[in-house]
Amino acid sequence: MTRPLVEAIADMREDDALREVDTQLQNGSDPLQILEDCRQAMSLVGQRFEAGEYFVPELILAGEMLKEISARVKPKLTQTAGVKKHGSVVVGTVQGDIHDIGKDIVVFMLDVNGYEVYDLGVDVAPEKFIEKMKEVKPDVIALSGFLTLSYDSMKNTIAAIEAAGLRQGSKIMIGGGTVDEQIRAFAGADAFGKDAMAAVALAKQWTGGN
Amino acid sequence: MKMIGEKINGTRKQVGAAIAARDADFIRNLAKKQAEAGASWLDVNAGTTPDREPDDLVWLVRLVQEAVSVPLSLDSANPRALRAALAEVKQTPLINSISGEPERLNSVLPIAAEHGCEVIALAMDAKGIPGDAASRMAVVRCLLAATRAAGLPDEKVYVDPLVMTIATNTECGRIALDTIRAVRAEYPRAHISTGLSNISFGLPARSLINRTFLTLAVAAGMDTAIVDPLDRELKAALLAANLLLGADKHCLSYTRAFRAGLLETAKA
Numbered sequence: 001m002t003r004p005l006v007e008a009i010a011d012m013r014e015d016d017a018l019r020e021v022d023t024q025l026q027n028g029s030d031p032l033q034i035l036e037d038c039r040q041a042m043s044l045v046g047q048r049f050e051a052g053e054y055f056v057p058e059l060i061l062a063g064e065m066l067k068e069i070s071a072r073v074k075p076k077l078t079q080t081a082g083v084k085k086h087g088s089v090v091v092g093t094v095q096g097d098i099h100d101i102g103k104d105i106v107v108f109m110l111d112v113n114g115y116e117v118y119d120l121g122v123d124v125a126p127e128k129f130i131e132k133m134k135e136v137k138p139d140v141i142a143l144s145g146f147l148t149l150s151y152d153s154m155k156n157t158i159a160a161i162e163a164a165g166l167r168q169g170s171k172i173m174i175g176g177g178t179v180d181e182q183i184r185a186f187a188g189a190d191a192f193g194k195d196a197m198a199a200v201a202l203a204k205q206w207t208g209g210n
Numbered sequence: 211m212k213m214i215g216e217k218i219n220g221t222r223k224q225v226g227a228a229i230a231a232r233d234a235d236f237i238r239n240l241a242k243k244q245a246e247a248g249a250s251w252l253d254v255n256a257g258t259t260p261d262r263e264p265d266d267l268v269w270l271v272r273l274v275q276e277a278v279s280v281p282l283s284l285d286s287a288n289p290r291a292l293r294a295a296l297a298e299v300k301q302t303p304l305i306n307s308i309s310g311e312p313e314r315l316n317s318v319l320p321i322a323a324e325h326g327c328e329v330i331a332l333a334m335d336a337k338g339i340p341g342d343a344a345s346r347m348a349v350v351r352c353l354l355a356a357t358r359a360a361g362l363p364d365e366k367v368y369v370d371p372l373v374m375t376i377a378t379n380t381e382c383g384r385i386a387l388d389t390i391r392a393v394r395a396e397y398p399r400a401h402i403s404t405g406l407s408n409i410s411f412g413l414p415a416r417s418l419i420n421r422t423f424l425t426l427a428v429a430a431g432m433d434t435a436i437v438d439p440l441d442r443e444l445k446a447a448l449l450a451a452n453l454l455l456g457a458d459k460h461c462l463s464y465t466r467a468f469r470a471g472l473l474e475t476a477k478a
Contacts (some may be wrong), residue, residue: 006323055377056375056413057378148221148226
């Protein structure tokens with residue numbers, strides 16, 4: 001039996017979803033359950049997108065709903081038992097590319113799956129990735145890109161990480177709807193994923209998260 | 211309205227593969243089909259990295275010219291690639307494109323002026339794509355001042371108001387249409403061209419969105435569009451739009467198209 005919040009989000013009923021979240025928070029529901037509902041809903045949204053029922057606008061709306069729900073839920077989280085962090089991930093859309101819809105959903109999904117996420121935004125220069133890696137020593141680096149020029153940027157970023165002596169021991173994934181094994185090999189990444197679900201699966205694989 | 215055939219674009223997977231493999235028949239075939247379908251120019255875009263682009267673009271230009279006699283639209287912002295292609299062309303091409311970005315304007319416009327080319331001018335600058343019609347018009351004014359200073363008459367300039375993806379911003383159709391109207395009013399002798407297919411990216415039934423936008427844009431003053439000339443329904447919509455705007459004397463183009471079976475769609 002699907003919970004009402006999962007259905008509301010997956011069916012793109014924004015008002016219903018937010019009302020449901022507020023009601024649940026007021027009734028003292030477990031905030032972690034709300035985030036779990038979001039995760040399930042996003043999985044459904046992803047499936048419908050893959051099936052050609054949902055399109056880019058639904059992904060955008062889903063991302064907006066998740067951001068809003070996250071903003072309402074987060075303050076409640078600190079009041080409960082601390083959320084266990086399975087690991088940390090640095091995420092960014094590579095230099096020359098400003099596509100962010102998919103990246104933002106990856107950020108959210110990693111976050112609700114228990115990862116500390118550092119979102120560097122879009123059009124991120126290799127130096128910024130390296131700077132962040134030195135600062136937070138993440139378990140995983142996730143490079144996002146959609147344009148064909150992003151493949152070169154991914155390659156350059158990974159080469160720069162190597163040149164900075166940080167490649168050893170780092171796990172790097174690339175993602176976006178257009179990447180494949182050929183591009184993974186070209187860029188020198190450890191793995192690729194086509195959507196947020198794949199990003200989470202890879203992160204779990206690499207950090208031993210449940 | 212005139213069509214610039216969009217299909218020979220190396221950023222598309224199949225075409226990119228053909229360019230890499232030097233599949234001449236594939237390219238010649240695409241050129242023939244688009245020319246037969248009524249394209250007034252064929253756009254050629256190598257879609258490769260700057261170091262390979264000149265060779266790839268020259269290869270495309272040679273092949274297309276072997277196959278058809280329609281003029282080319284050279285789709286590149288790379289001066290080296292443009293110069294290499296210009297050395298090969300049999301007719302003066304359209305250059306796709308300049309923009310308000312200083313480096314691009316200063317490196318490409320002189321080449322266009324030197325060769326007497328018509329030029330597509332994108333309504334954006336170093337700050338990016340302006341979010342409203344008024345800001346785009348500010349860029350357009352800079353562009354037309356530059357083209358006039360370079361000796362190009364307005365008739366050689368094809369202003370592109372920038373058609374963005376409606377799936378990511380439901381205002382972008384309106385913004386493009388407002389910009390088209392503003393350009394038409396302020397620069398009556400300039401042409402207006404759009405990269406039409408962008409509007410429908412990420413949504414289903416793209417052809418329906420494309421031809422509907424084409425109709426709206428033609429009514430607003432667009433006279434040229436980068437499209438798929440093989441899209442029969444788009445061409446039929448264009449015939450109907452021209453008819454309705456008083457551009458088809460005695461409705462002759464429309465009825466001729468009907469008799470030629472061009473207005474038939476899959477279902478009644």
